[in-house]
Amino acid sequence: MASASSQIMLSCKNLWKVFGARPAYYFDTAGYQIDPDGLTARLRREGHIPAVVDASFDVKRGEIFVIMGLSGSGKSTLVRCLSRLLDIEHGTMEFDGQDLAKISGPDLIEIRRRKMGMVFQSFGLMPHLTALENIAFPLKLQGVARPEREARAREMLELVELGNRGDALPSQLSGGQQQRVGIARSLSTNPDLWFLDEPFSALDPLIRRQMQDEFLRLQSQLKKTIVFITHDIMEACRLADRIALMRGGKIIQLGTPAEILLQPVDDYVSDFTAEVALTRAIRVRDLARPALGDLPEGPVVPPAAPIEVILPALASGQRQFRVEGDDSLVLDATSVLEVLKRDARHGLGPEGGRG
Structure with a gap:
């Protein structure tokens, strides 16, 4: 190494x-x-x-x-x-x-x-x-x-x-x-x-x-x-x-x-x-955490992608996402929702401007 x-x-x-x-x-x-x-x-x-x-x-x-x-x-x-x-x-x-x-x-x-x-x-x-x-x-x-x-x-x-x-x-x-x-x-x-x-x-x-x-x-x-x-x-x-x-x-x-x-x-x-x-600036890898138990079924998302890319799946009920290239990491909906709350407090929408 x-x-x-x-x-x-x-x-x-x-x-x-x-x-x-x-x-x-x-x-x-x-x-x-x-x-x-x-x-x-x-x-x-x-x-x-x-x-x-x-x-x-x-x-x-x-x-x-x-x-x-x-x-x-x-x-x-x-x-x-x-x-x-x-x-x-x-x-x-x-x-x-x-x-x-x-x-x-x-x-x-x-x-x-x-x-x-x-x-x-x-x-x-x-x-x-x-x-x-x-x-x-x-x-x-x-x-x-x-x-x-x-x-x-x-x-x-x-x-x-x-x-x-x-x-x-x-x-x-x-x-x-x-x-x-x-x-x-x-x-x-x-x-x-x-x-x-x-x-x-x-x-x-x-x-x-x-x-x-x-x-x-x-x-x-x-x-x-x-x-x-x-x-x-x-x-x-x-x-x-x-x-x-x-x-x-x-x-x-x-x-x-x-x-x-x-x-x-x-x-x-x-x-x-x-x-x-x-939602535009934070990336999947920034919020990903080690999986507890079995990996979830469902979408696999690139680690460098902004979390806005998963919002449609989140809205449809998906609660966990696997991280591409690392079988030990998952992105949980709870972490994403905290980010959405912060944006909402500042009057910001996913498009990056004030709503």
């Missing part, structure tokens, strides 16, 4: 990013104990901006780790630190066992080119290049021969279901298609770690939902390690294996979507998640 450490791709401890005249001054003395709240208050009094405050977390191999918060919470600054587009003032970042904060020059460029993929809100496609050429461009920078890089780009076009649009210029593509090309380009080098900073927020709601579906489809095939940034709690709950919720530069709660929705650590998190319909 693999060790716990081997399951971690990115490990971050006590990260600080501060904007100001001389922020590193406060971190020059080695070995002293930092008081995060006290230091944050002092930095702000003296005109600095503590954008990331004492952030610690691990990103597991193959998981979708979502960093979310409102505008100004520090989430985009944090992901730029993780990709070394910004340097941190204090803390450690280990990427595949390497101290990422200490890597510089050609070695850092090589890691970004070969091991990291990045997608941002602005699609960033080069307007004079076709979709195929945009996707192949990172491989061109690596010195990959033209036949090989174009073959890889065609594979990526097929992966994002744009195989017939390789000759199109960005101006000839819809917003959703442009973002698919951006995603394909970021995957062309087969990165180990994939960063996506609000990649769908500029899209119309329907296209955004379709892109989320596409993203989950791709992840089911590729099993990438992903750090995904969003300000949308429903998007976070739909996509994430785990969520880090930020406020004022700090991570104030870290956990699965179900943990954050059902066990908020404070009133801010509770208010932040109050309008989320749990």
Whole structure:
């Protein structure tokens, strides 16, 4: 069995990013104990901006780790630190066992080119290049021969279901298609770690939902390690294996979507998640429990499915459901009814809005 450490791709401890005249001054003395709240208050009094405050977390191999918060919470600054587009003032970042904060020059460029993929809100496609050429461009920078890089780009076009649009210029593509090309380009080098900073927020709601579906489809095939940034709690709950919720530069709660929705650590998190319909955000596996006695006859439900999928069967009288892939787990109607009561108290229906 693999060790716990081997399951971690990115490990971050006590990260600080501060904007100001001389922020590193406060971190020059080695070995002293930092008081995060006290230091944050002092930095702000003296005109600095503590954008990331004492952030610690691990990103597991193959998981979708979502960093979310409102505008100004520090989430985009944090992901730029993780990709070394910004340097941190204090803390450690280990990427595949390497101290990422200490890597510089050609070695850092090589890691970004070969091991990291990045997608941002602005699609960033080069307007004079076709979709195929945009996707192949990172491989061109690596010195990959033209036949090989174009073959890889065609594979990526097929992966994002744009195989017939390789000759199109960005101006000839819809917003959703442009973002698919951006995603394909970021995957062309087969990165180990994939960063996506609000990649769908500029899209119309329907296209955004379709892109989320596409993203989950791709992840089911590729099993990438992903750090995904969003300000949308429903998007976070739909996509994430785990969520880090930020406020004022700090991570104030870290956990699965179900943990954050059902066990908020404070009133801010509770208010932040109050309008989320749990029937859409909570998944079967979050409420499943070990079976007592014989397994029930009846429906088998996927563990990752939102519990809204079982509501028709529940209404028709079904009281237990078997969980696909695990003969020891069942989902009981009582657990689902508690979730429905919570939504009812908040005036939320299964469709996700106020009733």
